[in-house]
Amino acid sequence: MSIVVQKFGGSSVGTPEKMKRVAKRVMETRQQGHDVAVVVSAMGDTTDDLISLAAQLSDDPSEREMDMLLSTGEQISISLLAMTLTSMGCQAVSLTGRQAGFRTDVAYSRAKILTIDNQRVLEEFAKGNVVVVAGFQGVDERGEVHTLGRGGSDTSAVALAIALDAEMCEIYTDVNGVYTADPRVVKKAQKMDEVSYDEMLEMAVMGAVVLQPRSVELAKEHELKLHVRSSYNYTEGTIVKEDAKMNKDLEKEMIVVGVAHDLNVLKASIFGVPDRPGVACELFAAWADEGVNVDMIIQSGSPDQRQDISFTCARNDKNKCQKVLSAFVRSLPADSYSLVDTMAKISAVGAGMITHTGVAATMFRTLYENGINIDMIATSEIRISCIIDERDVNKAAVALHTAFGLDAE
Amino acid sequence: MSIVVQKFGGSSVGTPEKMKRVAKRVMETRQQGHDVAVVVSAMGDTTDDLISLAAQLSDDPSEREMDMLLSTGEQISISLLAMTLTSMGCQAVSLTGRQAGFRTDVAYSRAKILTIDNQRVLEEFAKGNVVVVAGFQGVDERGEVHTLGRGGSDTSAVALAIALDAEMCEIYTDVNGVYTADPRVVKKAQKMDEVSYDEMLEMAVMGAVVLQPRSVELAKEHELKLHVRSSYNYTEGTIVKEDAKMNKDLEKEMIVVGVAHDLNVLKASIFGVPDRPGVACELFAAWADEGVNVDMIIQSGSPDQRQDISFTCARNDKNKCQKVLSAFVRSLPADSYSLVDTMAKISAVGAGMITHTGVAATMFRTLYENGINIDMIATSEIRISCIIDERDVNKAAVALHTAFGLDAE
Numbered sequence: 001m002s003i004v005v006q007k008f009g010g011s012s013v014g015t016p017e018k019m020k021r022v023a024k025r026v027m028e029t030r031q032q033g034h035d036v037a038v039v040v041s042a043m044g045d046t047t048d049d050l051i052s053l054a055a056q057l058s059d060d061p062s063e064r065e066m067d068m069l070l071s072t073g074e075q076i077s078i079s080l081l082a083m084t085l086t087s088m089g090c091q092a093v094s095l096t097g098r099q100a101g102f103r104t105d106v107a108y109s110r111a112k113i114l115t116i117d118n119q120r121v122l123e124e125f126a127k128g129n130v131v132v133v134a135g136f137q138g139v140d141e142r143g144e145v146h147t148l149g150r151g152g153s154d155t156s157a158v159a160l161a162i163a164l165d166a167e168m169c170e171i172y173t174d175v176n177g178v179y180t181a182d183p184r185v186v187k188k189a190q191k192m193d194e195v196s197y198d199e200m201l202e203m204a205v206m207g208a209v210v211l212q213p214r215s216v217e218l219a220k221e222h223e224l225k226l227h228v229r230s231s232y233n234y235t236e237g238t239i240v241k242e243d244a245k246m247n248k249d250l251e252k253e254m255i256v257v258g259v260a261h262d263l264n265v266l267k268a269s270i271f272g273v274p275d276r277p278g279v280a281c282e283l284f285a286a287w288a289d290e291g292v293n294v295d296m297i298i299q300s301g302s303p304d305q306r307q308d309i310s311f312t313c314a315r316n317d318k319n320k321c322q323k324v325l326s327a328f329v330r331s332l333p334a335d336s337y338s339l340v341d342t343m344a345k346i347s348a349v350g351a352g353m354i355t356h357t358g359v360a361a362t363m364f365r366t367l368y369e370n371g372i373n374i375d376m377i378a379t380s381e382i383r384i385s386c387i388i389d390e391r392d393v394n395k396a397a398v399a400l401h402t403a404f405g406l407d408a409e
Numbered sequence: 410m411s412i413v414v415q416k417f418g419g420s421s422v423g424t425p426e427k428m429k430r431v432a433k434r435v436m437e438t439r440q441q442g443h444d445v446a447v448v449v450s451a452m453g454d455t456t457d458d459l460i461s462l463a464a465q466l467s468d469d470p471s472e473r474e475m476d477m478l479l480s481t482g483e484q485i486s487i488s489l490l491a492m493t494l495t496s497m498g499c500q501a502v503s504l505t506g507r508q509a510g511f512r513t514d515v516a517y518s519r520a521k522i523l524t525i526d527n528q529r530v531l532e533e534f535a536k537g538n539v540v541v542v543a544g545f546q547g548v549d550e551r552g553e554v555h556t557l558g559r560g561g562s563d564t565s566a567v568a569l570a571i572a573l574d575a576e577m578c579e580i581y582t583d584v585n586g587v588y589t590a591d592p593r594v595v596k597k598a599q600k601m602d603e604v605s606y607d608e609m610l611e612m613a614v615m616g617a618v619v620l621q622p623r624s625v626e627l628a629k630e631h632e633l634k635l636h637v638r639s640s641y642n643y644t645e646g647t648i649v650k651e652d653a654k655m656n657k658d659l660e661k662e663m664i665v666v667g668v669a670h671d672l673n674v675l676k677a678s679i680f681g682v683p684d685r686p687g688v689a690c691e692l693f694a695a696w697a698d699e700g701v702n703v704d705m706i707i708q709s710g711s712p713d714q715r716q717d718i719s720f721t722c723a724r725n726d727k728n729k730c731q732k733v734l735s736a737f738v739r740s741l742p743a744d745s746y747s748l749v750d751t752m753a754k755i756s757a758v759g760a761g762m763i764t765h766t767g768v769a770a771t772m773f774r775t776l777y778e779n780g781i782n783i784d785m786i787a788t789s790e791i792r793i794s795c796i797i798d799e800r801d802v803n804k805a806a807v808a809l810h811t812a813f814g815l816d817a818e
Contacts, residue, residue, distance in 0.1 A: 016465040050485070056425040057489055058496035065495070068503050069488035072481035076459070079478035080466055086474070087467035094477050099552060143508060 003125070003166040004034040007135065007157035012172055012231045013077055014044030019084055025172075025231065026081075026130060027090040035125040037164060039135040039157040040081055042073025063108035067137075067147045071097070074134035074153075082132045092130040095120065097145075100131070101163075102138030102156065104146045111146035112214075113138055113155065116163035133160060151212030158215040162222045169224055171211065172231035177238030178209045180406040181259040185394050188407035192238045192257065199257055200226075200240045202349040202383045209238075216240065243351075255352030256359060256404040261397050262345040263390055265295075267375070268321045269310040270328060272335025280309065283328060287313075290320040295345075296378040296387065306335075310376065312387060315341050343375060344393040347385040348400060359404075360384050366403040372396050412534075412575040413443040416544065416566035421581055421640045422486055423453030428493055434581075434640065435490075435539060436499040444534040446573060448544040448566040449490055451482025472517035476546075476556045480506070483543035483562075491541045501539040504529065506554075509540070510572075511547030511565065513555045520555035521623075522547055522564065525572035542569060560621030567624040571631045578633055580620065581640035586647035587618045589815040590668040594803050597816035601647050601666065608666055609635075609649045611758040611792045618647075625649065664761030665768060665813040670806050671754045672799055674704075676784070677730045678719040679737060681744025689718065692737060696722075699729040704754075705787040705796065715744070719785065721796060724750050752784060753802040756794040757809060768813075769793050775812040781805050 006026060013019045022040075030036050050069050054061050061069075078094035085092035101117030124131045135153025138146055148155055154171060161169035178200065181189040195203070197220035201213055209228055219226050219240065229237025273279055280299065287294055297311045313321065318339060325337040346367075353359050363384055367374055372395065376387035388396060401407055415435060422428045431449075439445050459478050463470050470478075487503035494501035510526030533540045544562025548554055557564055563580060570578035587609065590598040604612070606629035610622055618637055628635050628649065638646025682688055689708065696703055706720045722730065727748060734746040755776075762768050772793055776783055781804065785796035797805060810816055 016462065019466060053425070053485075053489060054492060057428060058492040060496070061492040062495060065488045065492040065503060068491075068505075069485060072484045075481045075484075076462075076478060079474045080463060082477075083463060083467040083470035083474040086471060087469070094474060096477075096554075145505075 002034055003037070003161075003164045004029055004168060004170065005037045005039065005157055005161035005164065005166045006170045006172060007039045007153060008041070008172045008231060009153065010041040010044055010047070010077075011174060013040055013081065019043075019080060022172075022231065023081060023084040023088055023090070027085060027088055030090055030130050037121060037131045037133055037160055037166075038081065039133050039153055039160060040074065040077045041135050041153040042070075043077050043080075046073040046076065064144065067108045067145050070147055071134070071137045071145045074136050078132045078134045082130075085130055085132070090130060091128050092132055093124050093127075094132045094134075095124070096134050097137035097156070098139040098143070100133045100160070102159075104138035104140055104148070106140045106144070106146070108146055110149040111138060111140070113148070113159045116159055118160075118163045121160075121164060149212075151210065151215070154212040154215035155218060158218050158224060158226070161224055162218065167225070168227055169219070170227045170229060173209060173228060174230065174232065175209060176230045176233070176235050177228050178203060178240070178258075180257065181397055181401045182261065185261065185397050186259065186401045187398075188401060190406065190408045193236070194239045194241060195257060196243060196351050197240060198382055199349055199351055202347070202380070203258055203260055255356045256348045256350040256406070257352075258349045259397055259400045259404065259406065260347045260349060261393050262347075263393065264314050264316075265312050265341075265343045265345050265387065265390075266315045266318055266321065267310060267312050267340040267343045267387060268325060268337070269308060269340075270325055270334050270337045271308045272306045273309055274332055274334070275305045275307050279332065283309065283324075286324045286328070287321075290317075290324055292317045292320050292324075296376055296385065298376050312343070312345070312376070342390050343387050344390040345385050345387055346393060346396045346400065347383050348404060349383045351382050353382050353384070362403055363400065366399050367396060370395055370399045411443055412446070412570075412573045413438055413577060413579065414446045414448065414566055414570035414573065414575045415579045415581060416448045416562060417450070417581045417640060418562065419450040419453055419456070419486075420583060422449055422490065428452075428489060431581075431640065432490060432493040432497055432499070435494060436497055439499055439539050446530060446540045446542055446569055446575075447490065448542050448562055448569060449483065449486045450544050450562040451479075452486050452489075455482040455485065473553065476517045476554050479556055480543070480546045480554050483545050487541045487543045491539075494539055494541070499539060500537050501541055502533050503541045503543075504533070505543050506546035506565070507548040507552070509542045509569070511568075513547035513549055513557070515549045515553070515555070517555055519558040520547060520549070522557070522568045525568055527569075527572045530569075530573065558621075560619065560624070563621040563624035564627060567627050567633060567635070570633055571627065576634070577636055578628070579636045579638060582618060582637060583639065583641065584618065585639045585642070585644050586637050587612060587649070587667075589666065590806055590810045591670065594670065594806050595668065595810045596807075597810060599815065599817045602645075603648045603650060604666065605652060605760050606649060607791055608758055608760050611756070611789070612667055612669055664765045665757045665759040665815070666761075667758045668806055668809045668813065668815065669756045669758060670802050671756075672802065673723050673725075674721050674750075674752045674754050674796065674799075675724045675727055675730065676719060676721050676749040676752045676796065677734060677746070678717060678749075679734055679743050679746045680717045681715045682718055683741055683743070684714045684716050688741065692718065692733075695733045695737070696730075699726075699733055701726045701729050701733075705785055705794065707785050721752070721754070721785065751799050752796050753799040754794050754796055755802060755805045755809065756792050757813060758792045760791050762791050762793070771812055772809065775808050776805060779804055779808045 082092040082094035104111035135156035177191045179189040183189040226240040372392040491501040491503035513520035544565035586600045588598040592598040635649040781801040
């Protein structure tokens, strides 16, 4: 009897009705003869409600107490799902992260899973139970509760699947799988049958189907196949695996597998920075201290030995950027700074890109022909991204999807 | 530096505002130089909300999963109270039942505390922390979460005070202490300065100030003083201790210390039961199986060798009683049964009663003179209780309070 790990996010269990649908799905998998471990997140808005409650009581709650608070959300979900399963005649038991053997490092609000002791889960399988495990949480050596950070339940599910030597980890979501572009924007976007770990990593980071990047890295490291699929129907979703085959519906020579866009872009610039060693280092150390996750960086020299530095980050880091930049303009000193939150990022992704030329050329020409100005450019081995005006982003996504031959017929 | 354990119930922490008031109270005690452990219940309606959520998903949820679910309520409270304290400048840490060392037996929904390992709490004291402990919960040997049953936080607080060798356990409530009768009904009721464990046990069972009876038994066994007091003011409350002195405001010869009444009374009767050995045993075993807690019992013979048996229990056991009684009427067979839910219980309580005669006489005469009919009578060493019509209960309480010399001047 093979082991299947299924992960359901907070929106899939947001109401009693949805919880029952998830239970039905789990029970069907059990009835097919599999041992089933289910990882669930907190119901719907539970986490946000708890955060808002905490905000009423403390301006700056400690991360330890926030983890103590937020980990209750998953504990509520698992007990409710286990009792729903049992009431449908499917024997089930709920386990907290601790009970399921999740040991983490000591890093409140962003812990990493160190080990999973699978003994208890296997014992429950032996008793014939479906095991419902709280995602997003574990305990450190001392028994202190830690959460894994936003999207942590994906990583819980993948890590559990690895610990149980499961063949597959199913990630249930509200779309049919991973698409060549966001289907809400690009009408001709196609669902991919397969996608490689590396491509998924780039897609995940850029927000197509959102999987926590760490979960994809972990799956890659252990060659665990992921099946991203809909919790609303039985359509096959997208398999995430090493060296994914070309999708059968797509041209053989296809090297770009998807187009991703991201509106959550803030462009920050500091002008007239003195050109002396260590300045860039100082700047980015300051942003790291503030917890600002910097994405793209551009540094451009000018004739008078002073430089302009621009970078992008998430829009909700605007206040932190303002604080750091205004301090640096005074202390360096530099000429001035600017913050622009009307930009977006458009990216072409594909593992084949590394051995093919011409992708960048196609991308820039397509944007040019559509009258779209490129503000910044960044590349990785399997991705090219451009920062453009947010008003142009939908047009750019549609045009690039066509230009790279991704459109459905 | 002496150790103080304080217990706050769910209504005391029901809103962020109330939570802040509790935090202020705790901080003041800390500032007086005590090591403080605070036991809190789930906020306001949290427990009822969780129960109703479970009811939407399962007709008969397992007690294990209910304990998993309900124990989150206290975990939310402790983290919020700890962060509130910290934000006020009072160093604090929250501990779940497990983390605070509460080991229980295996009995979901009604576990008993076996031991408390006080090491972690003492470590946190040594670091200068106020320790906020989740009441109502603990874990068994395997790490399974158990709750202690309704009112279990009282027992958590008392057991923790004993484990920490605290001098006193303060139980905060929404009245000023234990009264000679319910002050909402008997205007001349007086707050008692002291009351004995045994008297408090009878008062608690009968619903004056509601303390979980087990908490009082435990305090008695270890001679731990309890201070029942208001969370809304700084008035001294009532000390619960062994051999309480007569209250200074009351007459020396007082033997009855309080009058208690209880409207939650269902009277069940079965008529024409065959008079053969073992019938009563069968009947009460069936009620025990259904989890019906039987209070008073009366059995009366009749000339034709058939008997009538009546007993009282809580009103919400009506359906269970109906089920058991209708089955017995058919199987014994008996003549018929009845269920009456318009009765109430009125009681006189006092440790001195055991050495004094005339208390029963005073009680029956007073009820007679006020035109109140007595339906059933039960006595213990320190209590006399009568079942009367619920419409007469307020009149009875006021009259008995006067008759036993308890009225405030």
